[in-house]
Amino acid sequence: MNGVTASDGPAASPNGTGAPRRRGRPPAGESAGTRDRILDAAREQFSARGYEKTSVRGIAKAAGVDSALVHHYFGTKERVFEAAVEVAFQPVLDQRDSVVEGPLDEVGERMTRMIIGLWENPVTRAPLLAIVRSAVNNDAAAAVFRRLVATQLLRRVAGQLDRPDAELRAELAAAQLVGIAMIRYVIRVEPLASADPEDIVRRVAPVVQGHLTGP
Amino acid sequence: MNGVTASDGPAASPNGTGAPRRRGRPPAGESAGTRDRILDAAREQFSARGYEKTSVRGIAKAAGVDSALVHHYFGTKERVFEAAVEVAFQPVLDQRDSVVEGPLDEVGERMTRMIIGLWENPVTRAPLLAIVRSAVNNDAAAAVFRRLVATQLLRRVAGQLDRPDAELRAELAAAQLVGIAMIRYVIRVEPLASADPEDIVRRVAPVVQGHLTGP
Incomplete structure (x- = not known):
């Protein structure tokens, strides 16, 4: 700078x-x-x-x-937070279109790779940690999380699914990935904290896909 | 105690x-x-x-x-926290055996019902919120979470699975439920925040089962 x-x-x-x-x-x-x-x-x-x-x-x-x-x-402080989070969240938004736009039968893998990739990268991990820590403890920060994650990301994914329960499906898929972030990166429970990222993608992508497009 | x-x-x-x-x-x-x-x-x-x-x-x-x-x-404060959390966590431990001891092909549903049930009950939800909020922001609290959740609950579930990757499976199953708790009860994103608990169990129990005993 x-x-x-x-x-x-x-x-x-x-x-x-x-x-x-x-x-x-x-x-x-x-x-x-x-x-x-x-x-x-x-x-x-x-x-x-x-x-x-x-x-x-x-x-x-x-x-x-x-x-x-x-x-x-x-x-206000809330606005500084929102601006800081938006910048931190920009890589998610940048990759959002590539998640949304590929073949629908691989959307689970694309979404899983995007989220795991952002958490694996130390540059994007720090602000993601800040978002989670803040959203868990503060209503203003939770509102920012809801707006960014739910509106900017999940509704876009849901929009591709063309099903009446699309938003709920997208949130259950996100829940799998949010939970992995919590256990692996935030609270760091072994063996998940040290597992190979490719192993995680291999195990989790079909689950995310199932939530999004399964029966 | x-x-x-x-x-x-x-x-x-x-x-x-x-x-x-x-x-x-x-x-x-x-x-x-x-x-x-x-x-x-x-x-x-x-x-x-x-x-x-x-x-x-x-x-x-x-x-x-x-x-x-x-x-x-x-x-110390850490010990007060640990004791308070242990009391709050007692319903989980009380129900742990019934999760572990039933038929293995229904363990996913039993685990899902237990966790959703604890979060749906206002009496147990408040201390669970305290555990999550604290564990996300503080290393000492995260250590208590790791000890209670990982050692007392997940390893017991993993012990029933009789597979080399049993602990990782149990943690990925837990991740699905932790993520739902985060999105539904902590950050309260709609529509998941207002979804019927039975609908959540119906959608999520097969995923939890798949993590635990799937291919």
Whole structure:
């Protein structure tokens, strides 16, 4: 992440409205870098400490900016969390189409490989841990999880199934994968915690497929 | 499991809740009732606040006793948690034998009914929520979860399967049920959150059975 100039303080705000600018065009200078640095700090803090124990002040301190600048960019803590999670969740969304668009009789394997792959990759694992830890303990974070996972991912998968119970099927399939993430990556129970990922895919993909398209 | 006297009860209390610190043997008469009251308070605090935000002092206050008495009975916070979880986990252990001992081709349905039944019952749901919330956020609590769930429950189920990969099978079956608990009861994603429990059992029991005894 780039260094930031001294002109990054709240006083440098180009429009001076104080309104959260979440997705707007970055102003001249290095604001885009600042915003990214705040998001990086937010992901680290939420991952390590969970939603409730993370503060806007702590995020600002870790990013080397004033708290007011965090509020300027994002508004509330919930919004910072949502933005951090959205960035963390982007690889899921990027792969979503390839899960949805292939042959329907292999959708279980594609979905399983995507989720296991994201958890196996340390870069994506940390923010996923943050999402799970936060969603389990905080209603605001759970709402973000519901919106991202249920709406952005599962409904898209369900949309391909063309069955009246498609959403329930997609959630039961997701439950298998969420449970594996919990036992293997979060609570780390052996032997699942050390099992070969390919062995897991081989055992689990047919189950996920069965939920989605089985009788 | 309290190995103290049976004649508990508030009337038998020799001194009030503002009692001075007592580090020695607890006075005869109130010990069993006091210990249970501490455990009740601990379960409530851990359920509502999670492991990290619960303190021995807060538990003592909620139970109407001095912190020193909590330390006297249980030692550290981790031990209070473990004792509270063991009591909460007792219904699982009580039903464990009936899961393990029936016909092997129905073990999936028995295991599914037991777990869904415990989560459907508000009395057992609260402490289960406390276990999940705490285990996700705290290593000491995760260790208690591993010991209770993996050692006390899953290894017993695996022991009936008589296969080299029995423990991994039991954990993948548990993962399906843990994931349902997460999505339905913890994060509450619809439509799974409002689905008929019998419908869930009908859909999920064959999957659990497949993990345990399938090819």
